[in-house]
Amino acid sequence: MIKTLGKYIAVGLLCVLTIQVADAQEIARTLPSDLQLQNMPVVVSVEAHAGRPYGIGKVTFRLRSGDEIISRTGATWFTEENDRIHYPVISHTPVRKFLRILTGDKDTKPSDLLTIWFLFEGDEPLNARLHGSGVVDFQIPVEFTRPRRYERFATNWWQNFNSTSEMHIKDGDYPPLVEVYLTSLIGRRLGMDPQMRRRRSNDPVTRTFELLFDVEALRLDSVQRSMIAGVDSATADKPLPEPILWSPLTVSDLPDDIEIEPIAKGVPQECFYLRFGTWDNHLWLQRLTEEYGGDLGRMIMLRGFKSEVQTKFQDQLAIQSSEFDNLFGGNLIADVALIGTDTYFDAGASVGVMFHAHNTGLLKTNLNGKRSTFAAERKSRNVTVRKVTIEGVDGTLLSTPDNRYRSFYLAVGDNHLITTSESIARRFVQASNGKGSLADAAEFRFARFNMPLEREDTLFAYLSTPFLQQLLTPAYQIELRRRNQAVSDVLLLEMATLSASSEGILDVGIPNLIAGGFLPENFGYHPDGGELQLTDGVWRDSLRGRRGYFKPIPDMVIGDVTPDETAWFRERATFIAGNMRSLDPMSIGIQRFKKDDDGGKNVERVVFDARLLPFGEGSYEWLLTMLGPPLERTVARSPDDIIRIEASLQGGMTSPGVPTHQVFGAVQDYLDPNLDLEPKTILETFETFRQTPGYLGAWPNPGYTDWMPRLGAQPDAFGYTYSPLLSLWRLQWNDFSVLAFDQRRLESLKPHLELVPVERPAQLRLEVGDLLNSKIKAWANTITYRRAWQTSIANVRLLNMLVQQFDIAPEDALHTAERMLNVDLVCSLGGEYELTTLPSGRKIWRSSAWPAFNQPQLPDDYVAPVLQWFRGLNVEAIRDQSQFSLHGYIDIQRSDKQKQALPSFNLFKGFGNVMGGEKK
Incomplete structure (x- = not known):
């Protein structure tokens, strides 16, 4: 009887096993070839030491061949039966790491010896599980009697956690907020230095752009500052600090008959000014970016995220582009411009769209009608339109309580304004009445003297001195700091909740999170009295509104400030005074033509002329003095050159004995069959450079x-x-000195080592040919594909980090990451991120566009994003007193759908004279 029962049990188990194997085989058949195995990781050694608040341990292991994707994407998960393991980090063993640096070995291989450093709770042995494509269970005993060993483990874990976070930041393209939070949180708990080695740059140019344009680094600083030092809870009882004292800008005498466009008479002097002239010119830029990825950044490289900042202000203004396109297709609009007092689109910009109307009455009727219809259709979302009166002019405000929509509309004469900012609306009326308009500013008249209206620029951009100075006023900078704190509070709260939940804490209210160290002391305190509110699942600031759609900075009333805010601004003011001599206005004019020799390929030549300020000039005086006089001769072109650069240099302040000379270099049109797609170490990067044909x-x-x-x-x-x-x-030849890794390249260069005259003197020249139709197309595609693949992998590493560190389900990782970062994560190779089930049943993230990790090959049809539209570039630069003048053109391939009648570039005397608008 027992034997018979045993046979039935055995047969039943065999049937179940057969079904499971069949299911695993079916799953494997649907997977890419590099995911069809189920390899158990090999555990080499284990060690763990008890301690408080955490014990620290390590596991040395290796993956097997076939687990390349597991290794590269950080999908090696480490868990414990009772959820006692926290914050694991995987690194190469020290000897292996040293050998990789020494030999330039490629990225992680499954056979590499790896180490997991981790924290754990309790004193009992750990029942651990290591997940590769397969899984292995094992027990880790806990030691109690080696305190020095524990200290070394703590140091090793912290160093590896930091270095891994830095690697994620270097490889990734997303805002590294999770890495900054975790390093700050855990470093403070263990008494380690919570500063990551990737510290803020002290470079004057970088710091200046951070101050002026609110880059992501400022929000990272806010997160890290809060976690390390806590939230400043001092009372705001100090007056605003004194503003920076700027030297007045002097403008030479100008003729009285300079023509100024009528729309500029309504633009406040402290606004940036981006004039399209006609709605068709605006549509040209919009459709160009839509053709190649959706924004200007994605035209160069498919980014790892998409933030929609280029259309967010249009959305907040309740401007529906398709309706406007139809409206402006008629003859209602004579001129179009974008203005604003800042470009902080990610959090909520102070911007507006201006129109100069052919028919003011009809335009006003159309706009008011569309705004009423827009609000009525969204009444359930609390969208309202009400009348407002600003400076005696009647208008309307379309808005919601959370500032998701915030759209003022006013008209003065034939100038119309739709803006997010009440302050801009007020200044628009004042400027239209002759008080501080851009048209009346001497510096703007000087710009129009150099770039007259008769040029008929497709796009004219102007950054005035008052615009740049206003960004650095105490009120603007301190409010910028406060709004960044409001954003970082939302981020901190979300990450703290996840982190506490992963440690088994059920009460994730703010008081408990502060007590547990997941949030800083005094979290939530704002000196202006603002507080976080959760409405319909969306966090908002009680004073500023919804994240991403904050009330514009000029509309915020800045009263008293805290002592810390005063000291913070004064430190910045000191930095600015030491690095910036002046804030001269900057301008750029852009025109477009039909390239005369494009052979019917629909290539546009976009010509530009710019005056740019060298930020941080004071600290870079030593560098600027190295610029030599303008070059009136150039090195003769070799027929093989496809990328050329040339510069006039001298010893300057650092090496006054070095005479004036010109440096030149080129990449030549040559096919290199030895490039591969693997990521590069430092030495391998040098090897790639050595293989570059230049x-x-x-x-x-x-x-x-x-x-x-x-x-x-x-x-x-x-x-x-x-x-x-x-x-x-x-090669030393006729006073030329030339370096190359290939002697044959130097030999072929000899006949061209002579100087020939040029039409226009310049201190810097850059020329790039049509890379798509060149032999080095494969080189350019490989370099671009390698970086794009690495960026795409970094996004998946982020998802796996959220799963591992915060113990969230893989299915929730993508939504969680996008919500926290306030962006859409996108594959930079153009694929879709998707969950894939391994034969073991575990789910991991991958992209549908990835090649096989074990033997990656460049897809036959891959074309780098920039090569799809780029057909050539020519740039010349020359320093003119305090500014750089840039002249040049870029050739752009347009789609057949965007063919337009354009003037021929040959109608003009070269791009130097095109800049002045002189026709032949």
Whole structure:
């Protein structure tokens, strides 16, 4: 009887096992080839030491061949039966890491020896599980009697946690808020230095742009500052600090008959000014970006995220583009411009759209009608339109309580304004009545003297001195700091809730999160009395509104400030005074033409002329003094050059003995069959550089290369010296000194080593040919694809980090990441992120566009985003007193659907004269 029962049990188990194997085989058949295995990781050694508040342990292991995707995407998960393990981090063993740096070995291989460092709770042995494509269960005993060993473990864990976070930041393209939070949180708990080694840049140019344009680094600073130092709870009882004292801008005498466009008479002097002239010009830029990825950044490289900042202000203004396109397709609009006092689109910008009307009455009727209809259709979302009177002018405000919609509309004469900012609306009326308009500013008249209206620019951008100075006023900077704190509070609360839940804490209210160290002391305190509110599942600031749609900075009333805010601004003011001599206005004019020799391929030539301020000039005086006089001669072009650069240099302040010379270099049109798609270490990056088909030279010889190994020796009869250590050749020929990794390239260059005159003197020249139709197309595609693949992998690493560190379900990872970062994560290779079920039943993230990780190949049909539209570039730069003047053109491939009648570029005398608008 027992035997018979045993047979039935055995048969039943065999049937179940057969079904499971069949199911696993069916799953495997649907997976990519590099995910069809179920390999158990190999555990080499384990060690764990008890401690408080956490014990610290490590597991040394290796993955098996076939688990390349697991290794590269951070999908090696480490768990414990009773959820006692927290914050694991995977790193190479120290010896392996050193050998990789020394030998330039490729990225992680499954056979590499890896180490997991982790924190754990309790003193009992750990019942651990390690997940590769397969899983392995094992027990880790806990030791109690080796305190020095525990201290070393704590240091090793912290160093590896930091270095891994830095690697994620370096490889990724998303705002690294999760990494910053975790390093700050855990470092403070363990008494470690919570500052990541990736500290804020002290570079004056970088810092200045952060101050002016509110880059993501400021929000990262806010998160880290709160976690490390806590929230400043001091009372706001100090007056605003004194503003920065700027030297007045002097403008030379100008003629009285300078023509100024009528729309500029309503633009406040403290606003930036982006004039399209006609609605068709606006549509040109919009459709161009839509053709190639949706925004300007994605035209260069498919980014790893999409924030929609370029259309967010249009959405907040309740401007529906398709309706406007139809409206402006008629003859209602004579001129169009975008204005604003800042460009903080990510949090809520102070911007507006201005129109100069052919028929004011009809335009006003159309706009008011569409705004009423817009509000009526969204009445359930609390959208309202009400009348407002600003400076005696009647208008309307379309809005919601959370500022999701915030749209003022006013008209003065034939100028109409739709804006997010009541302050801009007020200044629009004042400017239209002759008080501080851009049209009346001497500096703007000077810009129009240099770039007259008769040029008929497709796009004219102007950043006035008052605009730049206003961004650095105490009120603007301190409110910017406060709104960044409001944003970081939302982020901190979300990450703290996840982190506490992962540690088994059920009460995730703010008081408990503060007590547990997940949130800083005094979290939620704002000196202006604002507080976080959760409405319909969306966080908002009680004073500023919904995240991403904050009330514009000029509309916020800044009263008293805290002592810390005062000290913070004064430190910035001191930095600015030491690094910026002035804030001169900047302008750029853009025109477009039909390229005359495009062979019917619908190529546009976009010509630009710019005056740009070298930010941080004070600290960069040593660098600026290295610029030599404008070059009136250039090195003759080699027929193989496809990318060329040339600059006039001298010793300057650092090396006054170095004479004036010109440096030149090129990448040549040559097919290299040895490139691969694997990510590169530092030494491998040098190897890629060594394989780049190019050269670098100078005339006359400045002596820079004489100190290099063997290259300073007496050349042979043909002018060559060679460095075996660097695999580098040097040619000295007719006072030219040229370096290349290939001697044949230097030999073919000899006939072209002569100086020839140029039409326009310049200190810097850059020329890039049509890379798509060149031999180095494969090189450009490979370099671009490699970086895009690495960025896409980094996004999945982020998802896996959320799963591992915050213990959330894989299915929730993508939505959680996008909600926290306030962006859409997108695959930079154009694929879709998707969950894939492994034969073991575990789900991991991957992209549908990824190649096989074990043997990656460049897809035959892959074309780098920039190569899809880029057909050539020519830039010349020259320093003119305190500014740089840039002139040049870029050739852009348009789709057949966007064919337009454009003037021929050959109608003009070269782009130098095109800039002045002089026709032939």
